Amino acid sequence: MSTLYQSPRILIREFLSHEQQTFLELFQDSQVTEYLPDVSPERYVEMFTELLENYENKRLSRWAIFDTINNNFIGICVARIFVHNTNQIEIGYVLSREYWGKGIATEVCKAITQYSFANTNTKEVVAITDLYNTGSQNVLQKAGFERLNNLIRNEEEVAYFKIERL
Template sequence: MTLFLPLHPRKNIFLSTMNVIAQTSRLLIREFTAEDEQLLLDLDADTRLTRYVKKRTEQESKKVFKDTLRDYEKQTGLGRWGIFNLDDNDFIGVCILNYSEYDGTRIELGYRLHLKYWGSGIATELAKALVFYGLNDVGLREICAVTHPDNAASQKVLAKAGFIQHGRAFWYGESLPFFKVARSPL
């Protein structure tokens, strides 16, 4: 699916056609464009948002962004994408649905949202949209996720999106609650 957005929310420039992954009543999940790099750098630099996730230096964030844009060329249906407010195109955060760097046989769902969007139901809406997209559009059989043991809010989001906890996994250098959701048998 492609979409033409006339103005970038933070810059007065025209955007070209971009690949939309999913859309809900409030969210647009789409591939990043080269012009979006600063959005991801600012998100990664906000220490309030990295309490439960791997912290990156600015150089690491730039590399992740460059790799993300390059990975779009593979057209696997998986990746790292931007989350935008459908009403005003405000940058909400970033999400992934991709092979886990800790278990290359599993597809991992993850997300990080700007603080002003916490507690608004956006994370649940996003997780449900990515589960639907992954299981139905991409044809995945299973999607997994991990959370920090203290991140009760994300654990609730995963439960609302249909994930069930299946023990623990040693990812990101520690033992974490491990969740899975699978496609229903026919």
């Protein structure tokens, strides 16, 4: 199991193969998925299989976030090639509700951004949010991202953020 980041509060690491149910349960809360694209339960199962393959192939992927105090599952984060510009890495995160508003999302964004810069040649890390997801937009700005003009993704307008390698 590979650890990407650890602080006194959180641990970001690879999922273990037996943690599929933990991964799937995160997406069963309608408030957690409110601003996410609609995805079928079958697709979430595929995503879990893909993330395990990505670990084996040393690719960018999705990772688990755990609470270091009680080992509770917090959520997931992702770093992947951005479909709109393959020179950019796109990051994202999904946290369970009980961890909202505690600064964890900002810490995760900073950690996954640093990981992306350290492990790829990209000069820019980007993130997108639903236009109405002001919580995530605030998180990205706290993490040092700049808001740019909105993008169209899958025929939907989304807020677009970028941070450049120093």
